[in-house]
Every structure is written in C-alpha cells, then in structure tokens.
Amino acid sequence: MAEEKDLRKAKEAWEQGTLAKVTARFPERKAEFTTLSGMPVERLYTPLDTAELDYERDLGFPGQYPYTRGVQPTMYRGRLWTMRQYAGFGTAEESNERYKYLLEQGQTGLSVAFDLPTQIGYDSDHPLAQGEVGKVGVAIDSLADMETLFAGIPLDKVSTSMTINAPAAVLLAMYIAVAEKQGVPSRKLSGTIQNDILKEYAARGTYIFPPKPSMRLITDIFAYCSQNLPEWNTISISGYHIREAGCTAVQEVAFTLANGIAYVEAAIRAGLNVDSFAPRLSFFFNAQMDLLEEVAKFRAARRLWARIMKERFGAKDPRSMMLRFHTQTAGCALTAQQPDNNIIRVTIQALAAVLGGTQSLHTNSRDEALSLPTEESVRIALRTQQIIAYESGVTNTIDPLAGSYAVESMTNRIEKEAQAYLERIDKLGGAVAAIEQGFIQREIQESAYAYQRAVESGERIVVGVNKFQVENEQPPEIHKVDPEVERRQCAKLNELRANRDNGKVSQVLAELREAAKGDDNLMPYILESVRAYATLGEICGVLREVFGEYQPAVIF
C-alpha cells in the first residue's frame, strides 16, 4: 500500500499548505457540511476514501451481482425508464380521460391513484367516506367502476401500477376481471400493486386489518400471481412514504429493506420457495433534493438487497437478487411558496433517480403543495422526464457517477449504516415487531422534527420559504374536484346494488367469509366476489368481520 501512504502524505501536505493558506484568509461557509439527511460530507473525497472498495466484489457489472451499477446490462441504452405519472381523481370517467391524455402525451405506463375510501375499503356511501370521495384519487366501488376506468385502454398493451395496499387483492381481482372482459388473459397482464401494508402502519396510514391477516393476504397474492400473473409485480415495497414522513436516506433504505425481509420471511413461512416469488418483488423510493446522497442511496439499496437475498435467503435465481424500483420525486420538498420553483426541484430529484438507475419514474407537479395538479402542471412534470431522457445525455452511459470518490464513499456509508439498522430491527424481532413497538415510527419522527427545527433556525435554507421570499404572491390557478362527484358516485352505487344479482352476491360473500376463517388462498374467492359485482366495501366488510381491524398505538 505504498501508493496509499504516498497519497495520504500528499493530501496532508495539501491540507497544511495550499488549503490552509486559503482557509486562513477565507474560512469556509460553515464549520460542518452535511447532506439533507444530516450525514457528514467531507471537503474532498480521494482514493483514500474508497480504498476498501473491491471493484468486482462491490460494484461489478450492470446486470450482474451485486447489481450496484444497475439491474440491466444495457440500462437506458436499451430502454428508457417507464414514465409513469400517478394520477386519478373524481369518478372513473374523469380519470379515464386523464389516462388517455397522458398516454397521448407520451407517457409509457399508467399509475392509478385511488381515493381514501377506496384505499381503506369503504364504499362511497359509507359515513366515513363523506367529504373524501374522489378527492385524492379516483373512487372505485365495484367492477363496474373499474370497467369505466380502463375503457378503451388495452390492458395487454399498457403496464399499470396501482397504489393500493390493504385492499390490494380486491383491486387486483377487479383488474383481472376487466382484462377478462377485454379478452386479455391474466398471464399477459403487467403492472404493479403496492400491496405494502407494513409501511402503512409505519408511515402512510391506509391500513385496515391487523398484521397477521394482512401478511396472509399478501402471501396469498404472491402465491396466486406466481401461478397466474407471471409478469405482475406483486408488491412495491415502499420507502417513499417513510421518507415523506420525515426519515433520512439511510433510514429509508433500512426500513424499506427491513419490510422486504419481513415479506420474504412470511412467504417462506407460508411454504413458498424463495425463487418462486422473489423475482416479482419490486421497490419504490423517494428522490429528494440532495443529488449525490440520493444517487448513493439507490446504489447502496441495490447492493444491500442483492446481498440479503443471496446470503440470508439463499436465493439462486439472479432475478430474486435484483432490486428493481420505481421512484417518485419528493412531495414534501415541494413548496407552496413560489410554486414554479418546484419545477427546478423536481428536475434535480428526477435526475438523481435516473443517475441512480430507476426503472420507472413519477415526477411531481409544481402545484402539488396547493392541491391536485392541473393538466398543464402535469405536462410540465412529464416534459421534465422527457428532457432528461432525450436531451441531457445522462442516459448514454450506464451508472455514470460510479467511481466518483464522493459517490462511492457515500454509497458505502449508506449501505453500512442501513445494515446496522437492519441488525437492530432483527434484534427487536423483525420489522413487524419493530413497528408494533413503535421503534420505526419514533425514529421517523425524530428525524422529521430535527429537520423542521433546522429549517426554522435557518440552518437549512428552503428557497422561497425561509429565504428569498416574495411578498403578496398571486395564488396560481389550481385543479378543483367537482363537489358533485360524491353524489354521482353514490347514485351509481345505488343503481348497481339494485340491478345486480343480489342472491349471487350473498352467496359469493358467504363463501369468502368461510375461506377467510380457514387458510385457503383467498384470491379465487375475491375474484368470484368481484365478478358478481360485490362492492369493495362489502368484500372488505366481510374480511373486517373475520380479521378485525388494526388498532394503532398513538406515538408522537
């Protein structure tokens, strides 16, 4: 290691000479520099910081273990990421129009946002649904709505991602049933359901059932899809919302992979072979403002997951070791002040996702700190991706920041610190236990509060919010959800209940109830219920009766 010794000496000489002379006259702006997550950042990274790195062991080649440089051998030279804007509001008719618009604009996949009653398994006429119908997404009560949602969109030609968790099995069943009506066999369907209940308990809040039956529903989906929907991503293990709730980059990696480990363990316990389901696991991360930290985060997550799958679970199929992920830019980084500035923020975040090797991307719209986005704002957000894809040049070579002393050093550090968290979570009994004990929630809240204090003290600058403000801003035009949506949706629901074969509905729901009490795979029963036009609220109601509801501990 003579070279290393020489370099160390040279660096010391630089520090004491050239550098010291300058800092004596012009001190640096701050005593300490940190990433957005508070990770210390050195003035300069050199080969000394990556001396431990073994190229073949730690980086390797794209499409090869440990996948640090990307999951595909050609990455964006072969195919660009899927541009997938999360959208949905009002009724199925309105959302269907928006999807067709987005596809016309060059979007390459769909991403369905459901309203909160749908996400929590209530029909639109449930008392708790009042005021929420069609607000944060589209209202889906039955297969009839789902048929409208995808009318004129050939399901064998698009891939569809659905942000649905507790009732994921029901919405997936509806999707399969719509495809049947279009004459598309389930084997040809490609897309993703989020289906990640653990982060709902920890950060996002749309849980219904307690952990045990929730994990059963998830592993039932894994098993069903491995037989019937081979191209379907059965889960999107999501750090996105955990990061939105305020955690750091390291925590995002750690808590997401800890949840991933819990799902793999549950499926293995349910008797599945790891390589039968693990290739269809997918991930979902946030892209925040700190470009280098984010790129390092994506790379670290890929390497760490590959190692976990190979070493801890003995996966043999390389696809089981590949961390494929969707990215969304950080909603919490959007400011209500000077909203056009958000276009620039989203550009930086999207660039981080692309430099980090994402498989699909949603870019937020500039006005989302104010309301749902307008069509014009959504178009700018999509154009941002297209400019990165077609004009920036970063897609021409794979993993272009690899070998950067700074990025490799941060990648190592994030992996190591996330690994330490995983060991702590294992000691607590795994992710489910860590959530039940409130460990994950407390860690997130500590980080969120620390960030808020840093912004309020001015230690962290948010342009337009605590510096460079303007007085008397004119509020921009925003998207409004028609207040009549709720009434219209309830009317449709009443009509459905009056016109379907209610004897058949009672029968399929009774069969579902019996199956839920036993341990059959529930997917075929849910599919039968959906085909008979049982509503989402009725199906989830039966499961609520049998499974009970999750009662969270309130922690702050």
Added chain:
Amino acid sequence: MERPIRVLVAKPGLDGHDRGAKVLARALRDAGMEVIYTGLRQTPEQIVEAALQEDVDVIGLSCLSGAHNHLFPRVTQLLKEKQAEDILVLGGGIIPEEDIPGLLAAGISAVFTPGTPTSAVIDYIKEHVKR
C-alpha cells in the same frame, strides 16, 4: 401558577399524512403546552368528544386530503351545539387559498398552510387562546 395551555391535535377524516400534525404536536409541547394527539381517522364527533373530555383550550385540525371543507365546519358546529365555542379551533394542511374565507366564516380561527413555521402557530395560540 397558571395551568399550561391544553391543545388537542386531531386528524379528522381518512387522511394518513400526519407528519405535520406530529411535528406541530411536538413543537407545542416543547413550547410548554400540554398536547394530546388523537391519531388518525377521527370523526368530528370523536374529536369534539375528546376535546371536551380533555378540557382543552385549543383544537388543531390537520387535513391534507381535500376534505377540509366538509370536516372542519362540522367540528365547529358540534362545538357550538355543546356550548364549547370558547375552544379555539385552528386548521392546517393542503388548503387552497380560496377555501380559507369559508372556513374562517364557519368558525375556524386561523388556517395555516404549508411552509408555516411552528413558531407562528405557537405565537398565534398564545395570543388568541380564550380562558
């Protein structure tokens, strides 16, 4: 000694975004107030019931799902029915500018939108709390 200001931080409706509610709850507590947080998915009835039971001076409602026009006025209406209008009711979340006058008219004392420092809420409460 004067008793500390008591605040109920509440999440009405089905919205699960509680980062802001929790950060604010913590900041109010650090500012010397006694804070109760309801947790998610509370009905206006449950919120008013908790506020009366806990004898709070302030209710902070947080909603990011767009259901504020339905949920916030329901809380103030129920407080009126229970003759508890002296409780200061504040709202926060993703609330469009144009909805604010209606909420104020319905008895919400102030509406705080994204980017508001917690110190602004603390100052507002100290200045306006009725007791």
